[in-house]
Amino acid sequence: MPCKQPEIFISYSWNDEGRDVADDLERYLQEKGFTVMRDSRAIGYKGLIKEYMQRLGRGKCVILVLSDQYFKSPNCMYELLQIAQQSDFRKRIFPVVLDNTLFYRPEDRLKYLRYWDEEKTRLQEEIRQMSNLANLHGITDDLDLYDDIRRNIARLLDFLRNLNTYPLKGGNYEPLLEAIQANMPQAELDYSRLPIDFSSKIEFLTQYFVGRQDAMARIDQFIQTHRSGYLAIVGEAGIGKSALLAKLVKERGYPHHFVDDKQNSAKDEVFLHSIVGQLQQKYGFEFEERTPISVSEWNIYFHKWIKAISAEEQLVIFVDALDEAQRYGGSDNLLKYLPQELPENVYFIISSRPEFKKEDITFFESTVF
Incomplete structure (x- = not known):
């Protein structure tokens, strides 16, 4: 934790x-x-x-x-x-x-x-x-x-x-x-223990996962037909949005973040530290001079490394239950850390309930789950 x-x-x-x-x-x-x-x-x-x-x-x-x-x-x-x-x-x-x-x-x-x-x-x-x-x-x-x-x-x-x-x-x-x-x-916060290890949650969510091939195909189609972009998977609680994202993360190793009531995952700084930490581990990045201290410094590295990765290859990041952050003690809008204009080859796939404020996801293409 x-x-x-x-x-x-x-x-x-x-x-x-x-x-x-x-x-x-x-x-x-x-x-x-x-x-x-x-x-x-x-x-x-x-x-x-x-x-x-x-x-x-x-x-x-x-x-x-x-x-x-x-x-x-x-x-x-x-x-x-x-x-x-x-x-x-x-x-x-x-x-x-x-x-x-x-x-x-x-x-x-x-x-x-x-x-x-x-x-x-x-x-x-x-x-x-x-x-x-x-x-x-x-x-x-x-x-x-x-x-x-x-x-x-x-x-x-x-x-x-x-x-x-x-x-x-x-x-x-x-x-x-x-x-x-x-x-x-x-x-x-103990930043030495970030990024968060979501493996137990992913195993739990996927242990009885079956089907959903059409939903996976829609996500793949979005990525294949867009140069970059955001896709919101919208649906009521309990219908399997988290399980779907967990299944794809497990199979493809996408960088990911699951917002819930554990591990302080709803907090702004933990969200940024965890995603940036995964990018650092996966792509071998190093911080300049020192480890970032403030949220704004971590956000700078987040944007900088996204751009650097996209110049070489496709980057897909999953964020589950983005609308739950405020409920679990975090920000009322984690979207403020995501760039509205994405570099080419960068895709964010998020899940959300229908009541999430629509004005916050105007730059998302939505698909009802």
């Missing part, structure tokens, strides 16, 4: 279904392109557990998988205390409450207060039974932790019960993801 997203930490108990939920969340978020941090992956052999938990406590986005065992776990409660000690506690946490996790009524919260009273008393009694109280390093640290948990758990539970926490409903994590995206710091 061409984006340095803030890490998403998952705090959960190993002793109940919280572990399974953490597995599901990890897979789901990774599929969405996020970097997920959890103890079972982030702490290598001989890694320091406490250092990881402190790092989690400083995390800008932490999913709390709350369960009965979570509130009874010293490690989970230590992580929760570490998070609470940092600023923006409410903004940084995203609680997920498992079934039968009760802390909304006062009697339910009192159950956990009694539990930590008993744990603290039990450990104190074990220490008192030691004949030699010297060199109890670590043991006394645990006692201090139990005391810290007991002092703060009522406040933490009261805070959590007042949040509109997210109950799991059949593994539907979409509301959780929306909340995370709304509260996350703005991600920085």
Whole structure:
């Protein structure tokens, strides 16, 4: 994913279904392109557990998988205390409450207060039974932790019960993801990982592709009968426009860009970086002096390299779902980066829904799909 997203930490108990939920969340978020941090992956052999938990406590986005065992776990409660000690506690946490996790009524919260009273008393009694109280390093640290948990758990539970926490409903994590995206710091684009690799999307779109020979023929005919130009494939959502373009990209290796809700592909700068990056890789271009910084600099190379390629051979570029860019957080008009007067041998094939503003594609020849 061409984006340095803030890490998403998952705090959960190993002793109940919280572990399974953490597995599901990890897979789901990774599929969405996020970097997920959890103890079972982030702490290598001989890694320091406490250092990881402190790092989690400083995390800008932490999913709390709350369960009965979570509130009874010293490690989970230590992580929760570490998070609470940092600023923006409410903004940084995203609680997920498992079934039968009760802390909304006062009697339910009192159950956990009694539990930590008993744990603290039990450990104190074990220490008192030691004949030699010297060199109890670590043991006394645990006692201090139990005391810290007991002092703060009522406040933490009261805070959590007042949040509109997210109950799991059949593994539907979409509301959780929306909340995370709304509260996350703005991600920085990682241009070192461009152009975008659309191979997985192309495989998905083409796995059941059959037919459409007439549509392919229309595209080929356009290219054969025009010295250059734009062709818009117009049709309603779900009728196979993306699959058609993906099929031709897969078979012919055309430079391409698919606008969707993943990989920041709807953003202006990512669109330009990705297309220019493909041209650079395919044709061996080099930047002059330094890598471009601004969108306008990338656009200059885009136009310059299109012209250079067309002087030697035919260039066909596919852009799918151009009309979806604004919906997914990008520009309301990616067309502004495309030259209205194309050099000979250059062809752009785009797909769009019918409601795309017609005044934006006046220089396109359209074909209804």
